[in-house]
Amino acid sequence: MSAGGVEALASEVRSGARSGREVVEESLGAIEDRNPDLAAFLRVMADEARAAADRVDAMVRAGDDPGPLAGVPVALKDNFCTRGVPTTCGSKILDGWRPPYSATVVRRLVDAGAVIVGKTNLDEFAMGSSTENSAFGATHNPHDPARVPGGSSGGSAAAVGADLVPLSFGSDTGGSIRQPASFCGVVGVKPTYGLVSRYGLVAFASSLDQIGPFGRSVRDAAVGLEVVAGHDPADSTSIHGDAPAVTPRLDEGVEGLRVGLVRELTGVDGLQPEVAQATSSAATALEAAGAIVDEVSVPSAAEALSAYYLLAPAEASSNLARFDGVRYGLRVDGDDVESMMAATRAAGFGAEVKRRIMLGTYALSAGYYDAYYGTAQRVRTLVIRDFDDVYRDHDVLLSPTSPTTAFALGERVDDPLAMYLSDVCTVPSNLSGHPAMNVPFGTDAAGLPIGVQVLAPALGEPVMFRVARAIELAALEGVSS
């Protein structure tokens, strides 16, 4: 469906060479075939998608331009609010809730001519690294159904990985786009914090959450990002001014760019040797393409994970307080309002969400705030400073995306800490707010995709994508194997 990429597909629809309806039927057909095994989608919006495609076709017939994503089927993680369409966040607590409004990102996609085909599975409230924490069952990895697709945006990653849609979106709080992209062999981008509006994204950890695209190519992801990026007055943390253009300079190569290989992240505990090998091959490939590569140190990067597992749960414990059975979603009856709330939350939240609410509440509670939350915020400052130091003389950084390739379903569900450790390479960029992305680079002995991570300074997306593109080219040329 997307052999020529998202741009080619959209231009076929815009020119009338293919109808949007035909494209969406193809996507819906693929979903019908594969979703029962993959469980990538929680909800397929077949009727809405057909109607949207027909609107795109009508515009084309009327001589109007439906936009850069004309007729492109797009899947959304089910923590994006979609007006009138159930939005579950993978949780029972939002049972029956239909948002009365759409996220800014959703409106921008629709305005660009995209056809929303469905809402994808996720770890409940985006808390997890395997999509096994969904209240509606786990998603399977398209490369090996016995393995996880990663998480928390596992459904969106699998949907693109299995070629059910050419483009999808997820949210990344500690690696929730990049790690599943790595596990599913697709490109996944966490943009600079504030580049994409969070309005309408159900919050996990507000100062860390960022929306980004999944695509089968670096270019597709760039096109997707350009559509959703840009200032939104409804989000106080949205960056003012124009978003940097990424696609125009995508193929300018890496000649003379300075690339740093992050020592602390290429030497993490439990790093799979093939992943280490792939990262260093990618570095070699960039060198061959003219980049200047050396090893750099980001001293606080290794402790960033500890800070993350205090800050994110703390913010989450507050963000998720509103799910109390009063205004929407599930209510479990109780004698008084307090017991109603406690019973509702006990029944509505899964184990991981409860664990993080407990952790975050504890970290913020009287007597512990300074030691836990306060210290974690200071570590955050150190992480930002360390990155700033390195970016003084480097354009981008390189590391593995995840220490391992996709692990088996069930392997880590009983060991939360082990699950958390799979975010070690991705978390630092969330703390610093900097952009980072996954690029597939070869496979391991089991044939599972390996991903490398390109990191850049704030608003460094143009150069980050150029480097990612160079890695992608090297992978296509077989350098990774």
Place this chain on the structure above:
Amino acid sequence: MTGERITRDDVEHVARLARLALTDDEVALFSEQLSVILEHAARVSALPTEGVPPSTHPLPLRNVLRPDQVGPTLDRGEVLAQAPEAEDDRIRVPRIFGEEQ
């Protein structure tokens, strides 16, 4: 703070603050798991953070303000239809113990 054990009492207190009705098994499990996770998280104190200011945010934005202009409101029917219980155009909840702040 490092290596503190999280007792069952701690778990019960926190669960109360967080409005989570936990089973005995969950209390036991969380007291175990939170201890392990917090032990790992306590590594933050290993870094030289003295004199380092906290960062609440990755962006250096200031003064993001909106004009005092009336915008659209939601349809009441739509709001009440989402509520588990409504009465007299208001959202209904069981009786309230404890005081308002």
Place this chain on the structure above:
Amino acid sequence: MSVEPVIGLEVHAELATATKLFCGCPNEFGAEANTNVCPVCLGLPGSLPVLNEKVVEYALRVGEAMHFTVPEESIFARKNYFYPDMPKDFQISQYEDPICVDGYLDVDGARIGVERAHIEEDTGKTTHVGGGGRIHDARHSLIDYNRAGVPLLEIVSRPDIRSAEQARGYAEQLRAVLTAIGVSDVKMEEGSMRIDANVSVRPEGSSELGTKVEVKNMNSLRSLTRAIDFEIQRQSDAWERGERIVQETRHWDEDDGRTHGMRSKEEAFDYRYFPEPDLVPVSPDAGMRDAVREAMPELPAARHRRLVEDWGITDHDAQVLVGNPALADYAERAVAALEGGSARDVVNWSTGDVLAHLNETGLSAEVLPLAPDGLAELVGLVADGTLSRNLAQDVLAEALTDGKRPERIVADRSLAQVSDEGELVTVLDALITENPDEVSRYREGDDKTRKKLRGFFMGQAMKATKGQGNPQLLNRLLDERLEARGEG
């Protein structure tokens, strides 16, 4: 040993913006339940707050008016606790870094320190059904979220207040300031100004603070003074009996005139404050602060001083006017339009008949049918002798009701005072002739009798002129006649 009360007030004032603190929903009192709501103020998943610039402007105005320091940066924090009328189950407030710190308010010569003023959002409104509307006896409760997200400024005084009367003075002065600078309607009855009092007692002369009790639920200045007086008495009694004062929150009950401890489940509050990640810091720059300073209306104390100095009126009259800024504006405009008479005349009418009319009708001076230059006209008519005070009162009553100009009323009702000496002489001469007995009794009588009979003649003269005879002139002419004959 006697005890001394130590009082601090926490005032929540709703800011009179067009929209709520973080969203574009109308900020209005009395709308139909759950109609002024949107995803943001309902705290729907995914919604985000954006700060209303007017709220910052108003807070800075209060900063100017109350001599606050405005720190370089203030930040919002989340105060976390569960309550069904709070849609996010946290309140966005300011905690460690409020927008205003360390100000003061002068109240009847005493300087009351004001620790801070911070911005926060209001909650929804809960109605308790069953059990006579009392929270603990209710069967269930109903919530209207119209008020959720309405901007509040919480103004926290230092414990510098020493009596219920002074607390009332502080509240009145604060209300006058907030009204004068146009930031709040400050109506306690509508809940746009809510006052909690922290009350403690300590031995006279001690500088330590006693255990403080927070008293809530006072909905008028009268109940504020009553509640504080009751609480001071309760604590003094307890102190004298050697009982320990318990730190608690107590509710004022208007009906039984007592404060009552709250029956609440045993739970220590732990609000887990942390910086609100969805909002960025507010750093009022020089431009913002200059703009506020330039647009600042005159403050009540300054206006009071100016009116006393420029118009020569009493402190009391100045206080009445400053306490009713719309009336003061009215009087100022009337004075500006004066052609005859003095500013004091305008003030006398304003604080007398005009104010009485406003109180009676519940109107504000802004919407009086009679324009301020109409009052100036009336003052002129009295000054040039066209109207007596009594007649002027009648004319004003009519003018205030239907907005008719005083000159017009005088003409329509032919009310102009008779100052034609010849006409009045004719009237008086006839009276003297018709009442010979009274004339002789006057001439022979003692002071008391003479006074009484003079009143009789004046009354008759007024009756004969339909009340329009110029009283000063009549007096002189009557004197001439009564005394002249006595000599003859």
